[in-house]
Every structure is written in C-alpha cells, then in structure tokens.
Amino acid sequence: MRVLIVEDEKPIADDLRIVCRRLLREKAESIHIELTYANAMEYLSRRQIDVMLLDLNLSGRDGFELLRHAVSYAFQTIVVSANVDRALEAFEYGVLDFIPKPYNEARIKKALSRLQRSSLRPAPAVKYLSVRKHGTVFVVPVSEVTFIKGADVYAELHLRNGTKELHDKTLNELSRILPDHFFRVHKSYIVDINSVQRFVIHGGGRYTLELHSQEELPVARSKFGELKRRLDDL
Amino acid sequence: MTFAKIRLVIPSLVFLLIPDAATASSGYAVNQVEPREGYIYELNHWVVRPGDDVHRAIGSVPDSSWKDISSFESSPLQGIWWVRTNVTISGSAPENKFFALLPDRIVSAYEVYWDDRYVASNGVVSADPRLEVVGRYFSVMQIPKELSGTGNHILTLRISNWHVNARWEAGQFFFGYYDSMIRLIYTWQLRIYFLLGVVFLAMCLHLFLFFTSHRHLSFLLFALLCAGIFISLLVNYYWAVADVSSTYLEYRNLLVPVSLVIIGIAMPMFFLLEFRFPYIIPATVLILAGNSIAFLTHADTEHLNNLIFYLLVVLMSVLAAWGFFRKREGAAPVSFAVAASVLIGLADLRFGIDNLTIFSLSIIICYTYMLARQFASNENQKQDALVRSIRLENQLLKRSINPHYVLNSLTSVIVWLKKKPSTAIKLVESLSEEFRIVAQVSNLQKIAMRTEIDLCRAHLRIMSFRKKGKFSLEHHNIDPQEEIPPMIFHTLIENGLTHSYEDRSEGRFVLTRSVSPRGVVYSLFNDSCAPSSGSDHPAGTGFKYVQARLEESYPGRWSLNYGNVKDGYEVTIALFNHSKHGV
Numbered sequence: 001m002r003v004l005i006v007e008d009e010k011p012i013a014d015d016l017r018i019v020c021r022r023l024l025r026e027k028a029e030s031i032h033i034e035l036t037y038a039n040a041m042e043y044l045s046r047r048q049i050d051v052m053l054l055d056l057n058l059s060g061r062d063g064f065e066l067l068r069h070a071v072s073y074a075f076q077t078i079v080v081s082a083n084v085d086r087a088l089e090a091f092e093y094g095v096l097d098f099i100p101k102p103y104n105e106a107r108i109k110k111a112l113s114r115l116q117r118s119s120l121r122p123a124p125a126v127k128y129l130s131v132r133k134h135g136t137v138f139v140v141p142v143s144e145v146t147f148i149k150g151a152d153v154y155a156e157l158h159l160r161n162g163t164k165e166l167h168d169k170t171l172n173e174l175s176r177i178l179p180d181h182f183f184r185v186h187k188s189y190i191v192d193i194n195s196v197q198r199f200v201i202h203g204g205g206r207y208t209l210e211l212h213s214q215e216e217l218p219v220a221r222s223k224f225g226e227l228k229r230r231l232d233d234l
Numbered sequence: 235m236t237f238a239k240i241r242l243v244i245p246s247l248v249f250l251l252i253p254d255a256a257t258a259s260s261g262y263a264v265n266q267v268e269p270r271e272g273y274i275y276e277l278n279h280w281v282v283r284p285g286d287d288v289h290r291a292i293g294s295v296p297d298s299s300w301k302d303i304s305s306f307e308s309s310p311l312q313g314i315w316w317v318r319t320n321v322t323i324s325g326s327a328p329e330n331k332f333f334a335l336l337p338d339r340i341v342s343a344y345e346v347y348w349d350d351r352y353v354a355s356n357g358v359v360s361a362d363p364r365l366e367v368v369g370r371y372f373s374v375m376q377i378p379k380e381l382s383g384t385g386n387h388i389l390t391l392r393i394s395n396w397h398v399n400a401r402w403e404a405g406q407f408f409f410g411y412y413d414s415m416i417r418l419i420y421t422w423q424l425r426i427y428f429l430l431g432v433v434f435l436a437m438c439l440h441l442f443l444f445f446t447s448h449r450h451l452s453f454l455l456f457a458l459l460c461a462g463i464f465i466s467l468l469v470n471y472y473w474a475v476a477d478v479s480s481t482y483l484e485y486r487n488l489l490v491p492v493s494l495v496i497i498g499i500a501m502p503m504f505f506l507l508e509f510r511f512p513y514i515i516p517a518t519v520l521i522l523a524g525n526s527i528a529f530l531t532h533a534d535t536e537h538l539n540n541l542i543f544y545l546l547v548v549l550m551s552v553l554a555a556w557g558f559f560r561k562r563e564g565a566a567p568v569s570f571a572v573a574a575s576v577l578i579g580l581a582d583l584r585f586g587i588d589n590l591t592i593f594s595l596s597i598i599i600c601y602t603y604m605l606a607r608q609f610a611s612n613e614n615q616k617q618d619a620l621v622r623s624i625r626l627e628n629q630l631l632k633r634s635i636n637p638h639y640v641l642n643s644l645t646s647v648i649v650w651l652k653k654k655p656s657t658a659i660k661l662v663e664s665l666s667e668e669f670r671i672v673a674q675v676s677n678l679q680k681i682a683m684r685t686e687i688d689l690c691r692a693h694l695r696i697m698s699f700r701k702k703g704k705f706s707l708e709h710h711n712i713d714p715q716e717e718i719p720p721m722i723f724h725t726l727i728e729n730g731l732t733h734s735y736e737d738r739s740e741g742r743f744v745l746t747r748s749v750s751p752r753g754v755v756y757s758l759f760n761d762s763c764a765p766s767s768g769s770d771h772p773a774g775t776g777f778k779y780v781q782a783r784l785e786e787s788y789p790g791r792w793s794l795n796y797g798n799v800k801d802g803y804e805v806t807i808a809l810f811n812h813s814k815h816g817v
Contacts (some may be wrong), residue, residue, distance in 0.1 A: 009646060009701055010739065011646060011649045011650060011700070011701075011702050012645055012646060012649050012700075014649075015649040015652065032402045057638065057642070059733060066272065076246045082637065082638045082641035082642045082645070084641075101639060101642060101643045101644075102645035102647075103645065186433055194801075226750065
C-alpha cells in the first residue's frame with residue numbers, strides 16, 4: 001500500500017507515519033510526507049498512491065477546496081482534522097473516513113481497515129463525486145448519475161441530462177462509497193436502481209436492464225438473483 | 235350685517251371683530267355693533283380734543299376742534315385730553331347680559347362717559363399733575379344696562395397722563411359683553427402660561443446641558459436665547475397674568491426692547507457656532523450692526539419686534555441655506571422653522587402672538603427636535619459601540635481559544651509526549667500562558683504593549699513546537715507601557731505564520747515603532763515570501779478584527795497598509811494624532 005500523508009505540522013506528520021508503519025507493517029510499500037498541498041499535488045503527478053491522509057487546515061487554505069480536489073483522484077482519502085464540524089460534509093464528498101484530532105492509534109487502525117474491506121461503506125453515503133477536467137475540479141451530485149460504466153482505470157459517469165463525465169476512481173473503489181441504491185450489476189456497470197424502468201430476461205441466461213432513458217445495460221448472471229430481489233423491494 | 239374683519243381668538247370662542255362703519259347724523263363715522271355672545275368689538279373712529287374743556291366735551295356736538303385720532307402726534311404724551319366715538323347698538327341684550335368697555339394701553343387714568351353720563355373711572359383724572367392718581371393697566375368698565383339699549387350712543391373718555399412715560403394713542407378700546415371680556419382675559423392667560431412653560435423648560439434644559447456637557451458655549455447661547463424669549467413674553471403679556479398699574483407700560487417699553495435684542499443676537503450667534511460657519515467675525519459684526527440699527531430706529535416696541543423679526547428671517551434663512559448645502563446637522567429643521575413661521579405669519583394664524591415670538595418658538599421646537607434626534611443617535615451609537623465591543627471581545631476569545639486551534643495544539647502535545655515529553659511540557663506551558671493572557675485582556679479595550687508582546691511570543695513558541703521549527707519576534711523602539719488594542723499584532727503574526735510560512739519551519743518577525751509629529755507608526759515585518767493565494771487579507775476575518783479594533787480605539791485616526799518589501803513582507807499600522815480628514 002502506498003500512503004501519502006499531507007500535514008503541515010511536521011511532528012504530527014512524523015507521528016502519523018510511525019503509526020501507519022506500525023499498523024500496515026509489510027503491507028506498507030511507501031509512506032511519504034508532504035507538508036504543503038502544492039508539494040503533494042506535485043508528488044501525485046509523479047507517483048501513484050492508494051490512500052491519502054489529509055489535514056483539512058493546511059496553511060489556512062480552504063480545506064474543502066483541497067478535499068474536492070483530492071477525492072477526484074483514484075486513491076481513497078482519509079481526513080485527519082480538528083474541523084469535526086465538517087465531518088458530515090466530508091463524507092458527502094466521498095472520503096473513506098474522517099479521523100478527528102487529537103487522534104489515536106486505534107482510530108487510525110479502524111480507518112485503514114476500511115481500505116481492505118470493500119463491502120464496508122462509510123456512513124453517510126457520498127453525495128458528490130469530484131471530477132477533474134481541464135485543470136479544474138467540479139462536483140457532480142450523485143443524484144444526477146444514472147449509471148457508471150467502467151472504462152479501464154477510470155469510471156464513466158452517465159448523467160440524467162445525457163452527458164458523460166470521467167472519474168478517476170475504479171468501479172471497485174466507487175462501489176465502496178456510493179449509496180445503497182447504486183448496485184454493481186456487471187463487472188463494467190454500476191446502476192442507480194431508481195433509474196431502472198424494467199428488467200428484461202432474454203433467455204439463454206442473458207439479462208438486461210432498460211433504464212428510463214431507454215438505454216440498455218447488461219446484467220451479470222451472478223448478479224441476477226440479488227438484483228431481482230432489490231427490484232422487487234422497490 | 236357684515237363685518238370688515240374677523241380675527242379668531244383661540245381656544246375660547248371669543249371672536250374679535252372690527253365693526254362696520256356707518257355715518258352718524260353728525261357726519262362722523264360710527265361703530266356698528268350687534269350684541270352677540272362671544273364677540274368683542276374693537277372700537278374705531280375716535281376723535282380727540284386736547285385740553286380739559288368739559289363743556290365742549292360733554293353734552294355738545296363735536297366741532298372742528300376735534301381731530302381724528304390718527305393725526306394725533308405726541309411722544310411721550312403728557313397732558314389731559316378728551317376722546318369720543320359713536321356706537322350704534324343694533325338689537326337688545328338678554329336680561330342677564332350687560333356691556334362693558336375694555337381700554338387697552340391707555341395711560342395713566344381715565345373716566346368713561348356714556349351718552350354724556352359718567353359711568354366709571356380708572357385712577358383719578360386731573361388737569362393738575364399733583365392730583366392725578368395712576369389707574370390699573372387693565373380695567374373692564376361696565377356700561378349700565380339701562381343706558382345701553384338699541385340705538386345710537388356716544389362714548390367719551392377723559393384721559394390724563396402726567397406720571398407714566400409712555401404714549402397711549404396706540405392703545406385700543408374693546409366693547410362687548412362683560413363675560414366675553416373676562417373670557418378673553420382667561421384665554422390669554424392660558425396661552426401665555428403655556429408659552430412661558432415651553433420656553434422656561436427649554437431654557438432650563440439647555441442650562442443643565444451647559445453645566446453637564448462638553449458643548450458649553452452653544453448650550454449657554456441657546457439658554458440665553460430662551461431667556462430672551464421668556465423675558466419678552468412675560469413682559470409683553472404680564473398684564474394677562476397679573477393686575478398691574480398703568481406704569482407697567484413704562485417698564486414694558488424699557489424691558490421688551492432689551493429682550494428683543496437678546497433674541498436678535500443670541501439666535502443667529504448660536505447657529506453660527508452650531509453650523510460651524512467659517513466667517514464668524516464678519517457675521518457677528520453684521521448681526522450686531524443689524525440689531526443696533528433696529529434698536530436705534532424703532533418707533534415703538536411693536537415696530538422693534540417686527541424689525542428684529544425681519545432681520546432674523548433674513549439671517550436665519552441665509553444660515554439655514556448655507557448649512558443645508560454644507561450638510562450641517564440641524565439645517566433642515568431650522569429651514570423648516572423659518573418657512574413655517576413665515577407661513578404662519580402670512581396666514582395670520584398667530585392667535586394674537588407677535589411674529590417674533592412665533593418665529594422664536596418655531597426655532598426652539600425644531601432645534602429641540604434635532605437635539606432629541608442627536609441624543610437618540612448618540613445613545614444608539616453608544617449601544618452599537620457596546621455591542622461592537624462585546625462582539626470584539628468574543629472575536630478575540632474565539633480567535634485565540636477556538637476549538638480548532640486547541641485541538642490541533644493538543645494533538646501536538648500528544649505527539650510530543652510520545653516523542654519528547656519535556657517539549658510537550660513546554661508546549662503546554664506556552665499554551666497556558668497564551669490562554670491566561672487572553673483571558674486577562676479579553677474585556678479590555680487597550681492593553682500595555684508589554685502584554686501584547688508576551689502574547690505574541692507565547693504564540694510563536696507554540697507554533698515553533700508545533701511545526702518543529704523556530705519562530706522569533708524582535709522589537710525596536712517599543713514603549714512597553716504604551717497602550718494598544720489587544721491582539722492586534724498577535725493576529726497579524728498568526729496571519730503571517732498561517733499564510734506565509736507554508737513550507738518553512740523558521741521565521742523572523744520584527745516589530746518596529748517610529749514616532750512623527752503626525753503620530754505613531756508600527757511596522758511588523760516578517761522574512762517570508764508573499765502570502766499564499768486565498769489567504770487572509772483585508773477581506774479576511776483576521777484583518778477585519780484588526781481594523782475593527784483600530785476603529786474602536788482610534789476612530790478615523792488610523793491606517794493599515796501591507797505588502798512585499800525587501801526580503802520579506804510588512805504590515806504597517808499608523809495611528810494619527812488627529813483625524814485623517816482633518817476634522
């Protein structure tokens with residue numbers, strides 16, 4: 001696991017690194033520290049990471065401007081901050097966890113364990129997905145997404161208005177943070193159950209979903225049972 | 235029957251009428267009067283004959299030796315005269331009503347003859363000055379009912395004046411029902427008491443303000459103005475509130491001009507100061523000259539009253555217009571008072587009160603309204619200042635003991651406890667010192683510079699521990715006892731640390747004080763680069779706090795500048811001895 005710690009107070013950054021190293025042990029491939037967000041972005045342009053531990057109050061900058069940027073990447077973000085009043089909002093932007101300061105080792109351990117447990121969704125579910133485009137970051141409300149299609153290491157967000165946006169996280173990573181009404185129907189598709197108009201059985205083990213937008217999505221045979229149950233529940 | 239003119243005498247239903255004229259068989263004009271409840275007639279068409287020839291005055295037809303009273307000239311009047319006029323009464327009076335005659339301002343003594351019969355006297359009339367006894371200024375003379383039936387009548391008076399230094403021919407003669415006369419007197423009394431009360435209260439208010447407020451001279455001037463109006467009113471209308479001898483007229487003619495000149499000078503002088511008129515000396519000379527000319531050229535008190543009135547209308551109109559365009563407070567109410575009193579005069583709604591009194595009262599009322607507004611505004615400002623002060627105190631506490639700062643600092647304490655407990659202890663001690671000082675100064679408007687520097691150094695020590703670096707503060711030419719608003723430099727240092735040392739763990743702050751004739755300048759330099767984008771600048775909460783504190787302690791007398799300098803960044807605070815705008 002490749003960890004980036006972004007924290008402007010060096011003693012705390014060093015301590016976080018010591019704790020992470022102790023918790024991750026051999027799983028820690030690299031644990032790097034950057035004291036400023038600019039340096040962290042520069043690091044990210046050269047290296048891939050799996051998780052970022054981010055302090056929201058870096059040198060007085062607006063933490064959520066940083067957060068919106070951070071969650072647009074493929075890696076997961078864990079916030080470590082004294083700004084607990086904005087924890088709920090941070091989850092809505094899709095962070096994996098929010099660790100309030102002062103932290104302890106047990107709490108960091110719990111947050112890191114979320115990385116390994118893909119089925120464990122943080123509560124509450126994310127409301128916004130950050131998208132990086134043309135050098136800027138903007139947010140897409142999750143309520144606007146009808147389905148998501150995997151595109152290599154990216155995810156294609158298909159929106160209700162007919163447009164598409166590219167998101168840096170994989171479908172696996174998105175599955176961890178999206179609300180319950182988003183269901184992985186296929187290795188390449190996550191769909192919003194509320195966008196489904198009808199479920200079509202073609203025979204021969206082939207199933208599709210027809211959305212309100214008239215689009216058709218394939219459904220994996222292994223997902224058929226659970227999907228049917230979810231649709232029946234609606 | 236129609237009447238030439240009607241003047242209302244409010245509040246009672248007493249109407250003062252000028253009766254129509256008709257021509258008697260003798261060829262002289264007569265006064266036509268009709269017995270009516272609540273009506274009083276002012277008798278005219280008087281003829282006068284100097285001397286005491288009773289045979290030609292009583293029981294005879296007036297000959298050419300009788301002159302129209304309008305052509306009569308004497309100043310002052312000393313002598314004995316007969317005056318007469320004709321009265322035609324149309325209609326009969328009810329059983330319980332009888333007529334009366336009320337001479338006004340007739341000095342010193344007189345006898346009344348109705349249809350050549352003696353009916354009443356006021357004082358003792360005599361051709362011999364030694365035998366004359368001065369009568370009352372105000373005397374209602376009853377006309378016997380059996381003599382005042384319907385028809386033509388002759389009213390004759392024998393008047394002597396040897397003892398009072400005043401003229402009588404400007405006086406008036408009122409005729410009507412006796413109870414209507416009395417009601418007239420009561421009406422005047424009420425009016426005068428009310429006006430005296432208003433002016434007296436205004437005078438007392440401004441005297442109290444003079445003794446208790448910093449605005450000394452203007453309050454004293456206004457009190458003087460009110461005193462002038464009070465004297466003028468009291469003297470002019472003293473006859474309505476007290477039974478006085480005819481000699482009252484003499485004192486009235488002496489005191490009223492004095493009070494009028496007091497008004498004529500005090501009113502414009504007050505507003506010259508109030509409006510901060512720049513040409514005080516020439517304006518004062520003009521005011522004194524105007525009043526002097528009026529005083530020296532007046533024919534009688536009524537004439538002087540009108541002269542002073544016209545003079546004040548002109549002066550106050552000019553002052554009010556100037557004040558209005560220069561946006562002086564009070565100009566609008568004064569303009570309104572001038573306009574209102576002129577309109578009242580033109581519409582003759584003065585209810586018998588002279589022009590100058592009405593004008594002065596309008597000014598008093600309008601200025602008092604303005605004063606009340608100022609007091610209310612001052613009270614609101616005080617309240618706002620108190621609220622601002624409390625808000626600033628809260629901001630001070632929030633800035634320094636805000637949860638984020640505390641939690642971040644505690645995190646740092648925990649980290650140092652694990653790493654190096656002695657450093658953790660020092661960090662806790664520095665935090666304690668900072669919070670202790672903040673608790674001490676939070677409710678103060680100013681603190682000693684020594685305390686501010688201690689606070690700044692405590693904060694720099696905390697941040698040095700937190701960032702594992704070294705931040706220091708030097709100071710030059712600082713007076714430890716000098717007082718400044720709390721946490722000004724603490725806030726600026728905090729700002730600097732947050733925004734300008736993003737990737738540095740060492741920094742140097744230098745606080746310098748310099749003194750000039752204009753005031754004191756503080757410069758806070760730090761050796762960082764320019765603040766990062768989006769950082770706290772004049773629009774941010776830190777600078778807003780600093781600006782609010784400066785304005786609280788040095789309203790209009792400060793400036794704050796900032797920017798890159800050689801090798802660093804600098805914030806400069808200038809505190810001026812006087813307002814930046816020179817006011």
